[in-house]
Amino acid sequence: MGGWLSSLFGGRPERDNPTLADIQARQQAEEAQQRAEKAAQNAKDLAQTIKDQAEEDRKKACARQDEADKAATRAAAETQRMQAQMEEAANAARRAVELAQEAAKAAKEEGEKLAQEAKEERERSQKLREDAEKAIQAVREEAERAQKVADEQRREAEAGKALAEEVARVAADETKKAMEAKEDAEKRLKEGIQPVVTPSPEEVTAAKRRIQYKEDCFHFAIAGVSGSGKSSLVNAFRGLRSRDGGAAAVGVTETTLQMTRYPDANPGNPYYFNDQGLYVFDCIIVLFDNRFTMTDIAILVNARRFNIPTYIVRSKADQHIRNVMMDMGYDSEGDDEEDVERRNKLHKAARKQFIDRTRKSVKANLEDANLPDQRVYIVSNTTLLSLVLNKMPRKTIDEVEFLNDLINEAHTRRKAVRDAS
Structure with missing residues (x-):
């Protein structure tokens, strides 16, 4: 029967209902997502609270500045009144000058104090904003990490399901092949085809x-x-x-x-x-x-x-x-x-x-x-x-x-x- 040829050329080169592990993996992923969303909302609420507090503090600083301006105005009026009285009495005038100077000094000190408080309030508000931004960034990073964990768990669940399906398929194929091999061997014997013998x-x-x-x-x-x-x-x-x-x-x-x-x-x-x-x-x-x-x-x-x-x-x-x-x-x-x-x-x-x-x-x-x-x-x-x-x-x-x-x-x-x- 036929001849054989060989030569050197140069080269040529296979899913069911979700398992308990699949369901648990999905639940864990959903819980992680919910935690991340809740954390993000908390951070958002905190940032809004900080913003509202900063606005309230700014209004207070403005009110204090207005009070300082009014105090200075009042001090100037008092000075003018005393200067008018100085013409009537030297002693009264000197006393009025002293009172005016004291009032001016007090007003100045009060103004400087209010200005310093306003500066400190602004710095505190700036720090609060920076802290809020850091908190938001931390929440965002935590959400991303949770998302990665959820994605990885989902991939593992899918891989596990695919593996289970492949194992089931291979088992079914092997069973089918065994039955087919038996039937094929019987058929071949009837048709005169010799079975395969593994060479030594x-x-x-x-x-x-x-x-x-x-x-x-x-x-x-x-x-x-x-x-x-x-x-x-x-x-x-x-x-x-x-x-x-x-x-x-x-x-x-x-x-x-x-x-x-x-x-x-x-x-x-x-x-x-x-x-x-x-x-x-x-x-x-x-x-x-x-x-x-x-x-x-x-x-x-x-x-x-x-x-x-x-x-x-x-x-x-x-x-x-x-x-x-x-x-x-x-x-x-x-x-x-x-x-x-x-x-x-x-x-x-x-x-x-x-x-x-x-x-x-x-x-x-x-x-x-x-x-x-x-x-x-x-x-x-x-x-x-x-x-x-x-x-x-x-x-x-x-x-x-x-x-x-x-x-x-x-x-x-x-x-x-x-x-x-």
Whole structure:
């Protein structure tokens, strides 16, 4: 049965009702938020009280200043009255002067005292404002801290819920997988598909020796039934045509029954063919031509067990599209320049029909085998050869994506090996 190819390219790489812990976490977050809001309101009330007190003190200071002004006015009037009396009596005048001076001094002292009190009141009001601002800032910082605590508790609650959901999902998946594995094993025994047997370390070593395994290379296998186009695909990957020297033999019968090591046309890029020891490969290309067989399904199942990436590829796309065109009434012998438009329309319709039928067929076969859906790459070996030789073909289907995904897989696997070492 099929041959194997491997080569070095460069890399390619799943919520229920809230739990008690969730409810408690939310309550704590809400309580913290309420405390922060209450603290903010208290600070606001305190600031308003301080502001009102400062305004009242300012009014008192103004009243005291008015009293001082009035006292000074009264003292001046008294001085004038006494000066008038001085003309009548010198002694009375001198006494009046003394009284006036004493009154002026008292007024001055009282004014200075009131001015000092007003200054001290202003400084006290300023300090109260600064203290209020500090209190407001402290409350704001406490509110922010409480918000952070609430956010962190919410995140922890969400993470805990997600973890619980993941654990439940994994448990359900494992139970389902166990039941499916039992049913699948019974089905496979009925269909003649051999169960997967885990190779021993000695078998792995022997398989690696048999395919000339190199640790610094990317190894991939190409598997398929006789006539599926394995050799042509190998040659396309290597940039060779069937007639070129060193190319893999091409034929309608099985020409790759034996494992063979095929070097790339560019030194240092080896490819491998192998009909056993699949578990040592980095990825497997499952190649089919006309129909998807149980052998292909078995390869996909075993590769999935060993966590080996697989690529489902349908070859000879150009030939199949041409056959569909024939079924639609296309006659290549009567083709001429006037039929170009009709031929192009038939080709477009045949191409779409072939692609749709291929994808539906593979999807149905994977579902029947209880395998997850995966992409099928529809390719033409001649188009792949042109891409490898850095030529841009006029028509492509999945050839470019296939090469890119294969190269990315190689990079990913090789990087994982390097990181692990």
